[in-house]
Amino acid sequence: xxxxxxxxxxxxxxxxFAVFEAGLLxxxxxxxxxxxxxxxxxxxxYPKKPIYDIPGFPEVLAGDLVKNLEQQIAPFHxxxxxxxxxxxxxxxxxxxxxxxxxxxxxxxxxxxxxxGGLGSFEPRKPAIENLEHFEGKGVNxxxxxxxxxxxxxxxIAGGGDSALxxxxxxxxxxxxxxxxxxxxxxxxxxxxxxxxMTLAEEGKIKLLLKSxxxxxxxxxxxxxxSIAVENDTDYTLETDYLxxxxxxxxxxxxxxxxxxxxxKNAIKVDTFDYSTNIPGVYAIGDINTYPGKLxxxxxxxxEAALMAQSAYNIIYPDxxxxxxxxxxNGITELA
Amino acid sequence: MEDTIxxxxxxxxxxxQEVEAPTDMGLSVMEILKASEYDIAAVCGGMxxxxxxHVEVIESGELPELSDDEANMLDSLPHAxxxxxxxxxxxxxxxxxxxxxxLKPEA
Numbered sequence: 001x002x003x004x005x006x007x008x009x010x011x012x013x014x015x016x017f018a019v020f021e022a023g024l025l026x027x028x029x030x031x032x033x034x035x036x037x038x039x040x041x042x043x044x045x046y047p048k049k050p051i052y053d054i055p056g057f058p059e060v061l062a063g064d065l066v067k068n069l070e071q072q073i074a075p076f077h078x079x080x081x082x083x084x085x086x087x088x089x090x091x092x093x094x095x096x097x098x099x100x101x102x103x104x105x106x107x108x109x110x111x112x113x114x115x116g117g118l119g120s121f122e123p124r125k126p127a128i129e130n131l132e133h134f135e136g137k138g139v140n141x142x143x144x145x146x147x148x149x150x151x152x153x154x155x156i157a158g159g160g161d162s163a164l165x166x167x168x169x170x171x172x173x174x175x176x177x178x179x180x181x182x183x184x185x186x187x188x189x190x191x192x193x194x195x196x197m198t199l200a201e202e203g204k205i206k207l208l209l210k211s212x213x214x215x216x217x218x219x220x221x222x223x224x225x226s227i228a229v230e231n232d233t234d235y236t237l238e239t240d241y242l243x244x245x246x247x248x249x250x251x252x253x254x255x256x257x258x259x260x261x262x263x264k265n266a267i268k269v270d271t272f273d274y275s276t277n278i279p280g281v282y283a284i285g286d287i288n289t290y291p292g293k294l295x296x297x298x299x300x301x302x303e304a305a306l307m308a309q310s311a312y313n314i315i316y317p318d319x320x321x322x323x324x325x326x327x328x329n330g331i332t333e334l335a
Numbered sequence: 336m337e338d339t340i341x342x343x344x345x346x347x348x349x350x351x352q353e354v355e356a357p358t359d360m361g362l363s364v365m366e367i368l369k370a371s372e373y374d375i376a377a378v379c380g381g382m383x384x385x386x387x388x389h390v391e392v393i394e395s396g397e398l399p400e401l402s403d404d405e406a407n408m409l410d411s412l413p414h415a416x417x418x419x420x421x422x423x424x425x426x427x428x429x430x431x432x433x434x435x436x437x438l439k440p441e442a
Contacts, residue, residue: 045384118378118385126413160411182415188407212413247411250378250385265376286380295380 002079004030005315007099007109009086009255012040014285014300015115016069021308023076023334024324027315030107031078032099034085034120039066041117055298065297075333081105085120087254089281097280111280111311114267115300116287118250126157126244130216138222139242143170149241151175155225157213158245159183164192166245171205178206178237180213180227216242252287263289273310274303280314282307340432344373345393351435356427364390364436365423373438381423383408388422389415390436397430414439 006022008015011033019029037043039062047063054060060068084101089112091097099107123141125131131139143149143166154174156167159181167179179196186193200207208227214234215226225242228234252265261268261277266289269275274282284307285300293299312321338359343351356367365388369375376387383404389412392398398420401409405424409415419439425431 045382124386124411124413157413158411160407163411181410182413183410183417186410187401188403188410244413245411246413247386247408249387265378 001098002030002081002105002107004028004079004107004109006030006111006113006311007032007097007107008078008113008115009033009099010040010115010117010285010287011035011038011080011082012115012117012285013042013065013069013297014117014304015040015113016066016073017301018113018115018284018304018307019073019076019078020069021304022311023073023078024326024331025308025312025321026332026334027111027308027311028334029076029078030081030109032081032084032086032101032105032107034083034102036083038070038080038082039063042066051297053296053298075331077334081107085253089258089278095280110315111282113307113311114255114276114281114283114287115285115304116252116255116283117285119255119265119287120251120253121248122251122253123244124246124249126213126246128213128216128244131244134216134218134222134242137220138218138240139216139244141244143243146170146173149174152240153238154178154241154243155180155213155237155239156243156245157181158247159186160245160247161189161192162247163245164189164196166243167205168192168195168199171199176206176239177204178208178239180208180211182210182212184209213242213244266293272306274307275310282311340427340429340434342367342427342431342434342436344368345435345437356431358427358429358431360427362427363423364425364427364431364434365421367427368422368438375422375438375440377423379423383421383424386412386421387440389439390420390422391416391439392418392420392434392436394433394435395431396433399425 005027006029008031011031042062050059084103088100096110150173153176155178157180199205210230212228213225214228217224224236224238267283269283269288271290274284284303286295342354345351354371378387379385
């Protein structure tokens with residue numbers, strides 16, 4: 001079990017800066033993120049994009065801002081669990097918490113700070129009746145282990161990057177592969193689209209355009225899907241697997257079940273200290289909401305500073321908090 | 336007003352609601368719809384990442400071209416049509432005057 005003062009959920013800019021604000025007040029932090037690296041959206045989505053509204057930086061690349069934040073928090077020696085998603089929050093009898101991840105890692109802490117940004121990216125599920133009954137029983141929303149599909153009959157549904165990429169990859173493994181796309185063209189990725197067209201011409205895959213999967217069939221396990229074709233009659237296609245690949249959508253995920261007060265996919269907080277309705281749990285950055293909320297990095301930084309003051313009262317209940325200016329005290333490294 | 340256009344949101348029953356939109360503030364259709372309290376999550380804030388601002392364009396003049404990112408996102412949606420756009424990628428401009436959209440939020 002990892003032990004720390006504050007468990008920060010999310011290693012984006014606001015999560016990282018929270019380590020700094022906590023560190024100034026001698027509170028240790030452990031940071032968890034579902035992504036395998038720190039930086040959140042800034043690293044995953046737009047590392048090369050310039051940001052113009054960070055005070056003191058007329059222009060800074062998102063990736064560089066992350067690097068600078070890592071340098072800024074280094075004296076406080078934060079620890080990290082990366083590539084694991086937080087799943088559960090267990091309240092202990094003494095008021096402290098244990099946070100558990102998808103891989104079973106446990107983090108014991110006195111305070112939890114959710115800096116989860118957009119949330120975690122989860123597969124978008126198409127509206128097909130009974131689809132959920134076959135999840136894990138022939139319906140997979142992502143390809144974790146391609147070998148599982150060797151010599152099987154597959155139906156892939158979707159027309160974006162990932163549908164094309166997996167069609168190309170799995171065409172070499174599967175016994176039979178059908179790609180079902182509601183459009184007539186693939187607009188986002190011309191190179192992959194060309195490869196898929198060639199595979200279809202060579203008869204290595206079946207390509208169904210202007211088509212949709214409308215139903216799933218099977219007795220406990222998937223064995224067929226219904227295909228609806230634009231302006232044509234529907235038919236049934238036997239298959240071992242259906243892989244709907246309709247991209248990812250950011251969701252709160254397991255945090256939804258923590259008993260937090262929510263509003264439109266965001267966590268409600270008190271702007272006094274960015275605390276949630278659960279004492280000891282705070283939410284800062286893009287994941288929270290309050291009247292007047294702006295989803296800006298600089299607002300998240302401000303929220304981190306106020307959160308740290310309040311968290312200090314939980315972690316050091318007997319000490320009186322004194323605001324410290326770094327110009328007066330400098331930075332005291334945590335041992 | 337000179338720097339204002341009118342766009343319309345069409346409801347399920349075919350009725351249309353007018354939204355006044357300024358063209359001189361660099362706003363997107365998503366932002367003006369959100370500001371007008373339409374139920375649009377726009378989770379990603381306008382980066383063509385989440386498709387929670389998905390609209391179907393019913394009537395319009397010339398629209399800005401699809402970027403690769405937007406085209407790929409639309410292709411990946413299960414319920415998009417050839418008239419689908421991400422409203423965050425439509426910048427309010429005089430050419431958009433009279434635009435009619437239907438909201439198609441994708442969860």
